[in-house]
Amino acid sequence: MHAIELDRVTRVYQKYSARHRFQTFKSALVKGDLFRSLRPDELVVALDKVSLHVEKGMTFGVIGENGSGKSTLLKIISGIAKPTSGRIKVNGKISALIELGAGFHPEISGRENVFINGIMLGLSKKEISQKFDEIIRFAELEQFIDAPVKTYSSGMYMRLGFSIAINVNPEVLLIDEVLAVGDAAFVPKCLDRIDDFRRRKKTILFVSHDLTTVSKICDRVAWMKGGKIQMLGEPKRVVDAYLQDVVFKQEEDFQERKDQIPAAVTESSPPPGPEPAVEDEKREQRWGKREIEIRKVTLRTARGEEKHVFHPEEGMVIEMDVAALDPLKDFVFGIGIFNSQGISCYGTNTDLDDLEPVSISGEGKVTCRIERLGLINGTYYLDLAVHKRDGYPYDYHRNLYSFLVSSTLRDVGVVRLSHSWTFTPQIKFKRPGKLDKG
Amino acid sequence: MVRLIKNLKELYRFRVLIQNLVSRELKARYRGTVLGFLWSFFNPLLLMSVYTIVFGFILKPRDPAFDGSPWFYALFLFCGILPWVWFSSSSIESANTLMINGNLIKKILFPAEILPIVTLTSNFIHFSFGLPILLLFLFVFGKTLTLYALLLPVVILVQYVFSLGFGFLISALTVHFRDIKDILGNLLTFWFFTTPIVYSLNSPPIEEHPAIKAILILNPMTHIMEGYHDCLFYGRALHWSSLGIVLLISLLLFYIGYAVFDRLRDSFPEEV
Numbered sequence: 048m049h050a051i052e053l054d055r056v057t058r059v060y061q062k063y064s065a066r067h068r069f070q071t072f073k074s075a076l077v078k079g080d081l082f083r084s085l086r087p088d089e090l091v092v093a094l095d096k097v098s099l100h101v102e103k104g105m106t107f108g109v110i111g112e113n114g115s116g117k118s119t120l121l122k123i124i125s126g127i128a129k130p131t132s133g134r135i136k137v138n139g140k141i142s143a144l145i146e147l148g149a150g151f152h153p154e155i156s157g158r159e160n161v162f163i164n165g166i167m168l169g170l171s172k173k174e175i176s177q178k179f180d181e182i183i184r185f186a187e188l189e190q191f192i193d194a195p196v197k198t199y200s201s202g203m204y205m206r207l208g209f210s211i212a213i214n215v216n217p218e219v220l221l222i223d224e225v226l227a228v229g230d231a232a233f234v235p236k237c238l239d240r241i242d243d244f245r246r247r248k249k250t251i252l253f254v255s256h257d258l259t260t261v262s263k264i265c266d267r268v269a270w271m272k273g274g275k276i277q278m279l280g281e282p283k284r285v286v287d288a289y290l291q292d293v294v295f296k297q298e299e300d301f302q303e304r305k306d307q308i309p310a311a312v313t314e315s316s317p318p319p320g321p322e323p324a325v326e327d328e329k330r331e332q333r334w335g336k337r338e339i340e341i342r343k344v345t346l347r348t349a350r351g352e353e354k355h356v357f358h359p360e361e362g363m364v365i366e367m368d369v370a371a372l373d374p375l376k377d378f379v380f381g382i383g384i385f386n387s388q389g390i391s392c393y394g395t396n397t398d399l400d401d402l403e404p405v406s407i408s409g410e411g412k413v414t415c416r417i418e419r420l421g422l423i424n425g426t427y428y429l430d431l432a433v434h435k436r437d438g439y440p441y442d443y444h445r446n447l448y449s450f451l452v453s454s455t456l457r458d459v460g461v462v463r464l465s466h467s468w469t470f471t472p473q474i475k476f477k478r479p480g481k482l483d484k485g
Numbered sequence: 486m487v488r489l490i491k492n493l494k495e496l497y498r499f500r501v502l503i504q505n506l507v508s509r510e511l512k513a514r515y516r517g518t519v520l521g522f523l524w525s526f527f528n529p530l531l532l533m534s535v536y537t538i539v540f541g542f543i544l545k546p547r548d549p550a551f552d553g554s555p556w557f558y559a560l561f562l563f564c565g566i567l568p569w570v571w572f573s574s575s576s577i578e579s580a581n582t583l584m585i586n587g588n589l590i591k592k593i594l595f596p597a598e599i600l601p602i603v604t605l606t607s608n609f610i611h612f613s614f615g616l617p618i619l620l621l622f623l624f625v626f627g628k629t630l631t632l633y634a635l636l637l638p639v640v641i642l643v644q645y646v647f648s649l650g651f652g653f654l655i656s657a658l659t660v661h662f663r664d665i666k667d668i669l670g671n672l673l674t675f676w677f678f679t680t681p682i683v684y685s686l687n688s689p690p691i692e693e694h695p696a697i698k699a700i701l702i703l704n705p706m707t708h709i710m711e712g713y714h715d716c717l718f719y720g721r722a723l724h725w726s727s728l729g730i731v732l733l734i735s736l737l738l739f740y741i742g743y744a745v746f747d748r749l750r751d752s753f754p755e756e757v
Contacts, residue, residue: 127754163505
């Protein structure tokens with residue numbers, strides 16, 4: 048039995064041109080095209096022949112970039128928007144958490160709003176009276192329930208909205224990114240409630256950007272892209288594929304930025320002053336007389352492909368093309384990794400690693416191989432330098448290169464230490480992945 | 486037509502919601518004011534006072550219907566202004582109601598036609614607050630109420646249907662043509678003066694100009710106003726035939742208004 052059935056549903060939005068915006072009643076009357084003028088000039092396809100079947104009792108996740116059609120899909124299923132073509136069928140009472148407290152009137156009390164909002168969502172007056180205390184308790188608004196809603200904080204507003212909507216007790220629950228605004232204490236409470244729904248075999252359609260929650264609570268996930276379902280299936284696989292796509296995009300962005308770097312550097316690069324301390328405040332900088340020059344820097348994976356977005360458990364290879372004007376005997380190559388707060392996460396150089404320089408001449412390649420990156424998610428900046436052992440810089444690149452660490456891991460701190468958990472048999476945990484369905 | 490009836494049935498299911506939204510409207514409107522719902526009465530009273538002073542005392546009514554008494558004239562005005570305020574304020578609010586409640590249309594599965602109904606009905610409640618006071622005034626100034634006053638609900642019903650059709654039409658069109666708000670303000674002023682409210686339909690200057698009289702007769706609001714005057718001021722039988730025709734026109738307007746509303750309905754979530 049399917050709770051939600053969509054058959055080749057298309058939704059076209061009307062994008063009016065500037066000319067139409069200024070079209071007025073008068074001119075429509077004058078031209079005699081009152082109804083014709085309501086026809087749009089340009090169309091935006093928000094959903095493109097989407098067919099989807101959601102089984103009863105399933106928690107179904109929808110992920111995708113902004114503007115990929117997720118919200119339109121939800122609005123169509125909830126009935127707020129009508130499909131331009133195609134067929135849609137929903138079995139059972141539906142409640143949509145699209146915007147919490149959407150119908151609240153600011154001037155009247157929370158109590159009155161609970162009643163009106165509840166009725167709007169399809170409850171009878173009697174049902175609301177029965178559930179009233181429960182609603183208020185869940186929203187933690189016992190003391191404020193008789194105050195006008197305009198005096199509520201946005202958190203209170205949201206809690207009340209969620210509490211009413213979840214108490215509608217629908218067969219099908221649609222959730223659109225509404226948990227994003229809750230505080231640390233309220234969100235787990237909401238998730239508990241959603242879990243409760245799952246246990247009672249209700250159907251949930253969950254739209255979110257929080258991929259961790261999606262892969263944790265959903266049975267199946269659809270990834271939407273450009274108004275179509277790009278992929279549909281087991282949460283982990285779909286989320287991974289989506290992340291791959293996102294990483295691919297980020298990679299392109301980095302590539303673009305990297306292409307811009309050399310130009311920016313040569314402009315700010317002729318600083319003759321060899322005093323790094325003075326320049327220290329500048330975020331991106333390059334200095335040194337370039338007796339030895341770092342000509343090109345490439346970041347690669349352990350396997351050798353060029354990349355700017357890494358997984359924490361991945362290795363990284365920093366490759367520097369260097370060239371010495373004259374043969375030299377005193378030189379040190381160094382790297383430093385800084386996170387976006389400017390904290391040094393790691394730094395080393397050939398001198399610290401007890402490598403004694405012997406000679407350099409002409410062009411060459413320096414490769415620093417990091418077997419396991421071990422950083423948490425975030426953007427990182429690289430310092431790369433070649434200098435004398437006493438610190439005199441030949442060529443110093445500060446923060447000129449950046450890379451991104453991206454994954455579904457959620458650990459915090461500065462670095463990701465290798466770790467594992469073990470427990471004696473008295474202590475039991477469920478392994479991540481599937482939640483228990485009991 | 487079948488669809489209309491089906492939708493109306495659907496609407497009946499939402500009567501509790503309409504009821505609650507109306508009471509919310511009423512509570513919210515005068516929240517924070519000292520006089521509260523008494524404003525429903527003071528507003529037409531103040532308007533009536535201005536007209537009484539200008540037309541009753543300064544210009545002096547020559548119309549034999551008022552026996553030369555400014556007080557009778559004031560009562561006559563009150564009988565007309567009260568329902569007119571109901572009509573004009575619900576029309577103006579209808580023009581805005583879909584935009585003001587855009588949140589509901591966009592975020593909740595919500596039958597939009599409830600909104601013009603709520604607007605009209607909450608204004609009707611204000612109107613009915615004023616009614617007892619009107620009756621009191623009639624009594625105080627020596628107009629005897631006749632049994633014909635019991636026909637008042639018939640007139641109110643006709644006005645309700647007429648205003649609702651009008652409300653559907655303009656609320657739906659204003660979503661696409663925001664100019665209507667401005668047009669409407671002017672239209673209502675013009676309409677006010679082409680309806681026998683500050684003068685009686687049978688006053689001598691109008692009888693002398695058949696063209697003007699014809700315009701007044703063609704105005705449906707004229708007959709609705711005459712209905713109020715007949716029941717309350719003159720204390721005589723309703724003009725059934727003309728009121729019946731107006732009822733038919735009202736039903737037609739309701740049908741057209743609802744059809745336009747229904748046709749444009751799907752565009753509301755994007756346009757409001």
